[in-house]
Amino acid sequence: MSLFRTTLRAARILILVPFLFFGLKSFAQSPRSKADFDMGWRFNLGDVKGGEEPGLNDAKWRALNLPHDWSIEGKFDKNSPATVEGGALTGGLGWYRKTFTVPASSKDKMVYIDFDGVYWNSTVWINGHKLGFRPNGYISFRYDMTPYLKFGGKNVIAVKVDNSVQPNSRWYSGSGIYRHVWLETTDKLAIDHWGTYVTTPEVTDHSATIDLNIVVKNNMAGDDSKSLPMELQSTLYDAKGNSIGSAVSKNLTINYAGAATLFDQKISIINPSLWSVDNPYLYRIVTKVITGGKVTDEYTTPLGIRYFNFDADKGFSLNGKPMKILGVCDHHDLGSLGAALNNRALQRQLEMLKAMGCNGIRTSHNPPAPELLDLADKMGFIVMDEAFDCWEVGKVKYDYHLFFKEWHKRDLEDQVLRDRNHPSVMIWSIGNEIPQQGDPRSLTLAPELAGIVHSLDKTRPITTANDRPDTSNKIIQSGALDLIGYNYHEFNYAGFHDRYPGKKFIATETTSGLETRGHYDMPSDSIRVWPNRWDKPFTDGNPDNTVSAYDNVRPAWGSTHEATWKVMKKYDFLSGMFIWTGWDYLGEPTPYKWPSRSSYFGIIDLAGFPKDIYYMYQSEWTDKTVLHILPHWNWEPGKTIDVWAFYNHADEVELFLNGKSLGTKKKEGDDLHVMWRVKYEPGTLKAVSRKDGKIVKTEVIHTAGKPAKIQLVADRKNIKANGKDLSFVTVRILDKDGNVVPTADNLVNFKLNGNAFIAGVDNGSETDHDPFKANYRHAFNGLALAILQSNGKPGNITLDASSKGLTGATLVINSK
Numbered sequence: 001m002s003l004f005r006t007t008l009r010a011a012r013i014l015i016l017v018p019f020l021f022f023g024l025k026s027f028a029q030s031p032r033s034k035a036d037f038d039m040g041w042r043f044n045l046g047d048v049k050g051g052e053e054p055g056l057n058d059a060k061w062r063a064l065n066l067p068h069d070w071s072i073e074g075k076f077d078k079n080s081p082a083t084v085e086g087g088a089l090t091g092g093l094g095w096y097r098k099t100f101t102v103p104a105s106s107k108d109k110m111v112y113i114d115f116d117g118v119y120w121n122s123t124v125w126i127n128g129h130k131l132g133f134r135p136n137g138y139i140s141f142r143y144d145m146t147p148y149l150k151f152g153g154k155n156v157i158a159v160k161v162d163n164s165v166q167p168n169s170r171w172y173s174g175s176g177i178y179r180h181v182w183l184e185t186t187d188k189l190a191i192d193h194w195g196t197y198v199t200t201p202e203v204t205d206h207s208a209t210i211d212l213n214i215v216v217k218n219n220m221a222g223d224d225s226k227s228l229p230m231e232l233q234s235t236l237y238d239a240k241g242n243s244i245g246s247a248v249s250k251n252l253t254i255n256y257a258g259a260a261t262l263f264d265q266k267i268s269i270i271n272p273s274l275w276s277v278d279n280p281y282l283y284r285i286v287t288k289v290i291t292g293g294k295v296t297d298e299y300t301t302p303l304g305i306r307y308f309n310f311d312a313d314k315g316f317s318l319n320g321k322p323m324k325i326l327g328v329c330d331h332h333d334l335g336s337l338g339a340a341l342n343n344r345a346l347q348r349q350l351e352m353l354k355a356m357g358c359n360g361i362r363t364s365h366n367p368p369a370p371e372l373l374d375l376a377d378k379m380g381f382i383v384m385d386e387a388f389d390c391w392e393v394g395k396v397k398y399d400y401h402l403f404f405k406e407w408h409k410r411d412l413e414d415q416v417l418r419d420r421n422h423p424s425v426m427i428w429s430i431g432n433e434i435p436q437q438g439d440p441r442s443l444t445l446a447p448e449l450a451g452i453v454h455s456l457d458k459t460r461p462i463t464t465a466n467d468r469p470d471t472s473n474k475i476i477q478s479g480a481l482d483l484i485g486y487n488y489h490e491f492n493y494a495g496f497h498d499r500y501p502g503k504k505f506i507a508t509e510t511t512s513g514l515e516t517r518g519h520y521d522m523p524s525d526s527i528r529v530w531p532n533r534w535d536k537p538f539t540d541g542n543p544d545n546t547v548s549a550y551d552n553v554r555p556a557w558g559s560t561h562e563a564t565w566k567v568m569k570k571y572d573f574l575s576g577m578f579i580w581t582g583w584d585y586l587g588e589p590t591p592y593k594w595p596s597r598s599s600y601f602g603i604i605d606l607a608g609f610p611k612d613i614y615y616m617y618q619s620e621w622t623d624k625t626v627l628h629i630l631p632h633w634n635w636e637p638g639k640t641i642d643v644w645a646f647y648n649h650a651d652e653v654e655l656f657l658n659g660k661s662l663g664t665k666k667k668e669g670d671d672l673h674v675m676w677r678v679k680y681e682p683g684t685l686k687a688v689s690r691k692d693g694k695i696v697k698t699e700v701i702h703t704a705g706k707p708a709k710i711q712l713v714a715d716r717k718n719i720k721a722n723g724k725d726l727s728f729v730t731v732r733i734l735d736k737d738g739n740v741v742p743t744a745d746n747l748v749n750f751k752l753n754g755n756a757f758i759a760g761v762d763n764g765s766e767t768d769h770d771p772f773k774a775n776y777r778h779a780f781n782g783l784a785l786a787i788l789q790s791n792g793k794p795g796n797i798t799l800d801a802s803s804k805g806l807t808g809a810t811l812v813i814n815s816k
């Protein structure tokens with residue numbers, strides 16, 4: 001039960017005791033335990049009569065661990081009811097069951113099951129008792145199992161997941177219990193689910209005041225005419241684990257039998273380390289609930305101390321310093337792993353974005369996995385946390401609009417309650433390209449939704465991502481938004497304040513550049529535009545459904561990466577941008593249809609290989625010294641080739657072909673790259689960047705010969721033997737001299753020995769229909785990927801890769 005679905009009995013302001021217990025560390029065992037409940041499930045694809053019956057024999061069901069996405073295990077199918085937009089994979093209905101014991105010692109405890117996300121329409125039973133139904137596929141939810149458990153005995157939990165009515169998504173959703181599941185046990189007197197709310201109403205470089213709301217729930221049976229005495233102790237720890245402040249509140253009381261009471265504590269500190277994208281400094285507050293001298297709960301609230309502001313004229317600032325949010329939009333899938341959440345895979349996505357200079361994530365178009373926010377807190381990303389892709393009117397036949405009326409309040413409340421303690425979250429988005437932007441109904445709906453959010457969190461602005469940002473937009477007209485969000489329309493940014501005087505502005509979605517990694521169509525400066533979103537095929541496209549990686553293809557509503565970024569740089573009032581998208585994702589293969597089945601929008605391809613435009617951003621968004629040249633150097637002799645260079649920290653770049661200078665170029669005006677038009681001859685292409693005549697960086701590419709050997713490169717050679725950790729192994733097809741063969745498509749076979757399995761294979765091609773769960777993969781433009789996953793046992797893992805006619809390779813990974 002959340003704060004806003006319970007009756008609050010009393011609110012009390014408590015004693016402030018800053019800087020107590022300096023230097024102490026807390027090692028005590030919490031009476032609250034949160035156990036990983038991912039392991040040891042059984043799964044059946046297809047409906048089962050009586051699947052919830054505890055006595056059902058599920059011994060023949062498939063044994064698996066969560067998170068799990070059954071759709072990613074299937075075959076790509078042009079006629080999939082999910083449609084090609086939905087990834088051309090299959091939904092359906094599945095059952096999960098798990099038999100588990102709860103110790104007799106938990107008899108006096110509360111036992112909950114927490115699902116971080118199930119796609120979708122899940123129904124959960126414990127020991128045959130129905131706990132509930134939840135349609136939303138992205139929201140986290142909890143059930144109280146306490147009254148139905150056999151303490152000291154066997155229990156059966158059953159989950160029916162119904163993703164059979166299709167299409168229900170504009171992108172690949174995945175199917176199943178695709179995020180983590182937890183078993184949480186607490187005392188009867190404990191802090192409520194998502195029961196704390198931390199804010200920092202006053203922050204300067206020198207001091208901060210921390211305000212902690214705590215909802216305590218008392219599930220003890222008792223005489224309601226009396227109340228239970230209790231005490232709350234909150235201790236603030238710095239990142240090293242030193243206690244640096246506390247609040248102690250004595251002589252509190254709470255009623256019995258499910259009473260929920262809100263308390264308030266304050267802690268002040270001096271010289272706080274402020275959270276920022278460069279210094280994501282995290283504190284934590286540990287709150288103890290004490291009654292009769294016994295600690296009945298210990299609850300940790302994460303804390304980042306920061307202040308930010310969106311200004312109508314000056315844009316965004318963090319801790320008083322002006323900056324732009326340089327963000328990307330991403331969907332939730334993890335490429336060949338599908339929607340099945342893997343913390344390491346998600347971390348890798350964010351690491352690569354961070355290395356590009358990205359500092360913002362928009363969780364398009366739904367609540368993210370909680371781990372994404374944990375990572376964003378730790379790694380320093382600013383998050384725009386989005387709720388919906390539609391309200392009452394849908395975009396595809398069976399999407400969330402069917403549930404909106406009944407569920408939006410609950411879903412939105414839960415999202416805000418779950419996510420509002422994350423310092424990374426700085427914007428709430430209550431909708432993306434809502435089809436009702438022109439509907440007068442939005443004049444009441446938008447304020448209603450904004451009201452739900454603001455009733456739970458007033459510290460962050462609310463926006464919507466509008467593809468119709470003109471003044472007839474009823475969502476904007478309603479006045480509910482704190483920040484006006486434009487999707488695209490960047491050539492109208494200049495007139496923003498004429499339309500919306502005094503308003504704050506954010507580019508909620510931009511760009512939609514289209515690229516296939518490693519494919520180049522010339523001339524590079526002629527822009528191809530896909531004219532229409534849904535019905536017309538891309539008449540200007542390539543027969544093999546590739547798209548040029550020169551940043552010269554875009555849809556009608558979008559712009560190329562460079563064109564967009566040039567506009568973004570111009571306006572101080574623009575607080576930030578979110579590029580569509582950071583990573584390729586499954587589904588929405590604009591500008592093509594089948595046989596394409598995944599997107600072309602990513603700056604990074606589906607396998608995790610950066611497209612060239614990645615380096616344009618890196619040259620603009622980071623302090624790293626960048627010199628990147630494209631394309632590869634394997635062409636028909638005599639063909640005219642456009643050679644581009646992205647660079648920074650230099651005045652000029654000189655290009656040499658086989659030792660002969662092709663001239664020196666400088667970026668002029670707002671240029672983001674330089675270009676040479678070169679008559680191709682095989683050999684060596686060398687670029688040299690210089691500043692004040694001194695060499696800054698040199699970049700060399702050679703014409704590659706025939707494929708001769710395989711190279712395996714692991715992102716990490718040491719992984720944890722925890723059953724979940726991953727090593728991402730890049731497979732490179734090399735010529736005899738060690739150059740990547742940029743057009744190689746050799747079939748590579750994998751053999752794995754040791755305590756791991758191949759969790760997925762990929763190559764970044766948008767049209768490859770081979771399964772992602774396999775021990776083989778064709779290279780695509782010279783590269784492929786194998787993802788190795790620990791099976792839980794330590795030891796060496798050996799991956800052998802072989803391919804007909806090539807010298808194979810062996811890689812050893814250690815898991816501990």
Ligand code: GAL
Nearest residue numbers: 432433467487509512558580
């Ligand atoms: C936007 C939409 C995104 C995606 C994108 C493709 O209009 O918000 O979800 O469809 O277009 O360009």
